[in-house]
Amino acid sequence: MEVVGPSEPELDEALRALAEPRRRAILRLVAHDELPAGEIAAAFEVSRTAVSQHLTVLKNARLIDERRDGTRRLYRARPSGLAQLRGFLDEMWSSSLDVARRLVEGDSQEDRRAG
Amino acid sequence: MEVVGPSEPELDEALRALAEPRRRAILRLVAHDELPAGEIAAAFEVSRTAVSQHLTVLKNARLIDERRDGTRRLYRARPSGLAQLRGFLDEMWSSSLDVARRLVEGDSQEDRRAG
DNA sequence: GGCTAACGTTAGTCATCACTGACGCAAGGA
DNA sequence: TCCTTGCGTCAGTGATGACTAACGTTAGCC
Numbered sequence: 001m002e003v004v005g006p007s008e009p010e011l012d013e014a015l016r017a018l019a020e021p022r023r024r025a026i027l028r029l030v031a032h033d034e035l036p037a038g039e040i041a042a043a044f045e046v047s048r049t050a051v052s053q054h055l056t057v058l059k060n061a062r063l064i065d066e067r068r069d070g071t072r073r074l075y076r077a078r079p080s081g082l083a084q085l086r087g088f089l090d091e092m093w094s095s096s097l098d099v100a101r102r103l104v105e106g107d108s109q110e111d112r113r114a115g
Numbered sequence: 116m117e118v119v120g121p122s123e124p125e126l127d128e129a130l131r132a133l134a135e136p137r138r139r140a141i142l143r144l145v146a147h148d149e150l151p152a153g154e155i156a157a158a159f160e161v162s163r164t165a166v167s168q169h170l171t172v173l174k175n176a177r178l179i180d181e182r183r184d185g186t187r188r189l190y191r192a193r194p195s196g197l198a199q200l201r202g203f204l205d206e207m208w209s210s211s212l213d214v215a216r217r218l219v220e221g222d223s224q225e226d227r228r229a230g
Numbered sequence: 231g232g233c234t235a236a237c238g239t240t241a242g243t244c245a246t247c248a249c250t251g252a253c254g255c256a257a258g259g260a
Numbered sequence: 261t262c263c264t265t266g267c268g269t270c271a272g273t274g275a276t277g278a279c280t281a282a283c284g285t286t287a288g289c290c
Contacts (some may be wrong), residue, residue, distance in 0.1 A: 012134075015133050018130050019131045019134035020247090020248080021123075022248085030211075031207050031211045032213075033214065034214060037266075038265090046248085046249070046250090047251080048266095049251080049268085050250075052267065052269085053247095070258070071256065071258075072257095072265095072266065073266080076211070076215075077207065077211030077214065079208055079212050079215060085204050086205070092192065093194055095147055095192070096145075096193065096194045097194050099145075099147065099148065099149060103149060135278080151236080152237060152238090153237080156237095161278090161280090162280060164282095165278070165279055167238060167239085168239090168278075168279085186236045186285095186287045187287095
């Protein structure tokens with residue numbers, strides 16, 4: 001039996017986006033200020049191309065919003081995109097706390113199955 | 116100027132571990148029950164080798180704990196490992212909310228710099 | 231000691247991905 | 261119209277990673 005859980009394309013995309021340190025750094029920048037792509041790229045030593053691709057990934061993951069102003073593109077973090085991740089972590093966290101509590105109480109997995 | 120943020124090896128390892136769907140599925144399993152490696156592997160269609168490697172990654176990321184019982188190795192989720200991720204998300208979330216509020220108030224980035 | 235069960239580890243393969251330079255494109259100003 | 265500025269896109273490359281089969285190791289039973 002294959003267990004893969006519910007289909008979760010959005011969560012997967014968001015977590016894959018956050019798994020890259022440079023994208024987290026970019027997200028931190030635009031979490032504090034709305035910034036144009038050029039200014040974001042200037043904050044890093046990698047090429048402007050690389051930063052542009054990171055911005056595309058973050059945008060597809062719905063972690064940032066893009067707004068156009070002439071030839072400039074302004075980016076900022078998207079709070080609701082992070083909220084979903086909090087939900088995932090909270091669920092895992094409470095579940096794991098339950099297991100910890102049961103183990104302390106001596107109620108092993110086999111006990112619960114036998115009962 | 117290169118901006119990479121504070122060194123965050125633990126956060127990085129945890130997020131990289133969670134970026135893989137199979138590892139999230141494994142984590143969900145051991146968040147509900149403490150399970151031996153064989154039983155975890157039986158829940159998936161990939162080889163036992165692959166699951167063992169996933170368990171190693173999750174263990175190194177401090178997202179699960181391992182306990183030995185004879186030849187068996189029992190695994191379960193580690194609540195404190197998830198708490199760190201919650202902290203990261205909370206910080207980003209509140210920062211992005213601040214930016215959203217400032218933009219709504221018409222206090223643009225340029226305004227704050229000029230002022 | 232010999233055997234089996236339950237796992238981890240190693241070596242090798244294929245796909246993914248972060249990166250670069252070159253190019254394309256839209257929005258102004260002269 | 262021509263030129264520049266600000267960015268995204270394309271094609272190619274090296275590194276990472278998820279996977280498999282084969283092998284090594286430890287615990288317990290006979």
